[in-house]
Amino acid sequence: MPYDFDKIARTYDRLNRVMTLGLDRRWRKRAVKEVESGKWHPEGELNTMEKKNNAVKKVESVLDVACGTGDMAVSLAERGCTVTGIDLSEEMLAIAKRKVESGKWKVADAENLPFPDDSFDAVTCAFGVRNFVHLEQGLSEMLRVLKPGGRMVILELATPDSPLIRPFYNLYTEHIIPWLGSRIAGNREAYTYLPESIARFPKGESFLEIIQNSKFRIHNSCQRKLTFGVCRMYVINKEAAR
Numbered sequence: 001m002p003y004d005f006d007k008i009a010r011t012y013d014r015l016n017r018v019m020t021l022g023l024d025r026r027w028r029k030r031a032v033k034e035v036e037s038g039k040w041h042p043e044g045e046l047n048t049m050e051k052k053n054n055a056v057k058k059v060e061s062v063l064d065v066a067c068g069t070g071d072m073a074v075s076l077a078e079r080g081c082t083v084t085g086i087d088l089s090e091e092m093l094a095i096a097k098r099k100v101e102s103g104k105w106k107v108a109d110a111e112n113l114p115f116p117d118d119s120f121d122a123v124t125c126a127f128g129v130r131n132f133v134h135l136e137q138g139l140s141e142m143l144r145v146l147k148p149g150g151r152m153v154i155l156e157l158a159t160p161d162s163p164l165i166r167p168f169y170n171l172y173t174e175h176i177i178p179w180l181g182s183r184i185a186g187n188r189e190a191y192t193y194l195p196e197s198i199a200r201f202p203k204g205e206s207f208l209e210i211i212q213n214s215k216f217r218i219h220n221s222c223q224r225k226l227t228f229g230v231c232r233m234y235v236i237n238k239e240a241a242r
C-alpha cells in the first residue's frame, strides 16, 4: 500500500521548506532547466545545421507524475509549459489546482497512467518514485507516455556518499526531521518513514540500470548530485523514432 499523503497535505509545503531549508524549490527549478534544454526533435537526432538553425521543437506538454501540491508544476508553468499533473492523493491535488489554474489535474496511479503512448514532450517526477509500490512498472509507464526523443527528469532524495557529510545527514534525518514532522505536521510517524525509505531506495547507477532495463529504448541517461548528493537528479532521453 502506498503511504496516504492526504494525511499530511495541509502541512506538506511548509514542512518541505523548513526541512530542506528552501533547497527543494531550487532543486525543482534545476530539474525544469533540464526539461527545457531537452528540446526534442520528433524525427531523431539533429544534425549540426539543424541545431544552428534552431530547428528544434520547444518542450510544450509536460506530465508531472506524483505531482503532490504542484510545486514542480508552478516552475514548469512559469517557463511556459502546459502541465498535466497526476497524483493518488486528492488532498495534495486540491492544493496543486489552486496554485496552477491552467494545469490539467487528475487523480491517477503512476503505475497505470491514463494516457495513450507517446503523449508528452517531457515527463517529470519530483520525490515521487520512492513511493511507488512497483518501481519498474511506474518508470515503464512514464517512459511509455513520453514521446520518442522526449526527456524524462526525476528528482529523488538520497543518502550522501561522503563519509564527512554522513554523520550530519544521519543526525538530521534520524532526529531533526522526525521532530519537525511531529511539531509542524503533528505526524512523527510519516517523517520517521522518510529517512528509512530514502536509505532503502536504489540510487545512482542502480537506479539508472532499472530504467535502462525497461522495454522502452533509451537514447542516453545521466545523473547529477545536488547539494552533496542529498538530492539526485536523473535525466533520461527516450530514443527518437527511426
Ligand SMILES: C[S@@+](CC[C@H](N)C(=O)[O-])C[C@H]1O[C@@H](n2cnc3c(N)ncnc32)[C@H](O)[C@@H]1O
Pocket: 002, 005, 065, 066, 067, 068, 069, 070, 071, 072, 086, 087, 088, 089, 092, 108, 109, 110, 111, 125, 126, 127, 128, 131, 132, 133, 138
Ligand atoms: C513526497 S510527495 C512529492 C510531491 C511533489 N512531486 C513534490 O515535488 O513535492 C510524493 C507524492 O507521490 C504521490 N504518489 C505516491 N505513489 C503514487 C502513485 N503510485 N501514483 C501517483 N502518485 C503517487 C503521493 O500521493 C505524494 O503526493
